[in-house]
Amino acid sequence: MKKLMHIEEAIELLQCLVFAKTDQHLDKVQIDVLRGAWENHTYDIIAETYCFSSAHVKTVGAKLWHLLSKVLGTKVNKKNVQVVLKRIARDWQQESSRRISSSPILELPGGQVPLDSPFYVERPPIEACSYHAILQPGALIRIYAPRQMGKTSLMARILEQARWQGNTTVTLNFKLANREVFTSLDKLLKWFCVSVGKSLGLSNQLADYWDEILGSKSNSTDYFENYLLAEIDSSLVLGLDEVDMVFQYPEIASDFFSLLRTWHEKAKYGDRRSYIWQKLKLVVVYATEDDAWLNLHESFNVGLPIALPEFTQEQVQDLARCYGLNWDADQVAQLMSLVGGYPYLVRTALHHIYYQDFTLEQFLPKSATQGRVYGEYVGRQFLKRQQNRELYTAFAQETSSPIPLELDCL
Structure with a gap:
């Protein structure tokens, strides 16, 4: 992010940082006070503008600056709030520029x-908010977006940040589970417990903790509480990737995700066992290309939600520079008119332009047909739509159109 000059950007940033630190959002009155302070208005003018008493505005303001000081780790008041946020934005941009200036070894697009x-x-402020959130006891972060949007790459960086802070991290990809694992909740949770334990270097102790009378949710809870979490001194950050595999089995999905929610909430109970569950932090990653995720989204609405957006024009321009392409805004807009800000498609385009020494004008017509640059991607979209007869006709119209049309990522 190269600048943070507008109040709406400041509000978005602060909402994310405050939520990551406190699990709460700024309320409307706090936002009104922030807007007024951003415009250098006095408390009296703010009160008059938003129909509050001056005394109330001053009280809200004092509490707001105290809260922001704790969240940002630096003194914040009515006079310097804009300066502080601009400094944070500038620091992020300098770090981003430093990374871009490194000599790149060109990698193939796709994957982490x-x-x-x-x-x-x-994609500020997503990274900063995630890094703040994962440091909180019992943290839970949900990262969701269509495929090839960068979910796993973000998760890896969150886990790296956690390791820097002394946490133990484990990544578990649900695609590693055999189909048989998903035939019952009991099998899924046994696989889950043993897989996490193996990653921690701990032996399989299911026989000591699995009681058929109590049920698999209670058994797996005991396994984590009394064995896995008890055996390590640090907090445990679990990165759960490709969790949408569970969506395909609705008979077990609701129980599995309700269990994760329960574990997250146990850290907040304040009882003698809460400190154990505060050691467990979850980063849950899932794709949003199947309708089943909508049901989960409503019932699993806990923790910090991160819906990964497409790249902005500025971010595409930054990525182009990594490939040595000094594009202006018009050239970036030309590419985005074809692929939007979809990370995989943008990077695939830049990769082909760099390696095959195309100009943008040469690349655009080559990429527009199946079997060329985007043949694999277009083929997947075709198959997905063909499975749904109601969408097949619409897809035929899209592919036969003489002008680029925006495809629904879902």
Whole structure:
């Protein structure tokens, strides 16, 4: 992010940072006071503008500056709030520029972007909010977006941040589970418990904790509370990737996600066992390309939700620079008119332009047909739509159109 000059950007940033630190959002009155302070208005003018008493505005303001000081780790008051936020934005931009200036070893598009890669594009304030959130006891972060939007790459960076702070991290990809694992909740939770334990270097102790009378949700809770979490001194950050695999099995999905929610909430109970569950932090990653995720989204609405957006024009321009392309805004807009800000498609385009020494004008017509640059991606979209007869006709219209049309990511 190269600038943070507008109040709406400041509000978005602060809402994310405050939520990550306190699990709450700024309320309307606090936002009104922030707007007034951003415009250098006095408390009396703010009160008159938003129909509050001056005394009430001053009280809200004092509490707001105290809250922001705790969240940002620096003194914040009515006079310097704009300066503080601009400094944070500038620091982020300098770090981003430093990474971009590193000599790139060109990588193939697709898959997780390596931690040391200059091709990772930050989408502020998402990274900063996530890094704050994962440091909180019992944290839970949900990262969701269509496929190839950068979910796993973000998760890897959150886990790296957690490791820097002394946490133990484990990544578990649900695609590693055999189909048989998903035939019952009991099998899924046994696989889950043993897989996490193996990653921690702990032996399989299911026989000591699995009681058929109590049920698999209670058994897995005991396994984590009395064995896995008890055996490690630090907090445990679990990165759960490709969790949408569970969506395909609705008979077990609701129980599995309600269990994760219960574990997250146990950290807040304040009883003698809460401190154990405060050691468990979850980063849950899932794609949003199947309708089943909507049911989950409503019942699993806990923790910090991160809906990954497409790249902005500025972010696409930054990525182009990583490929040595000094594009102006018009050239970036030309590419985005074809692929939007979809990370995989943008990077695929830049990769082909760089390696095949195309100009943008040469690349655009080559990419518009199946079997060329985007053949694999278009083919997947075709198959997905063909499975739904109601969408097949619409897809035929899209592919036969003489002008680019925006495709629904879902």
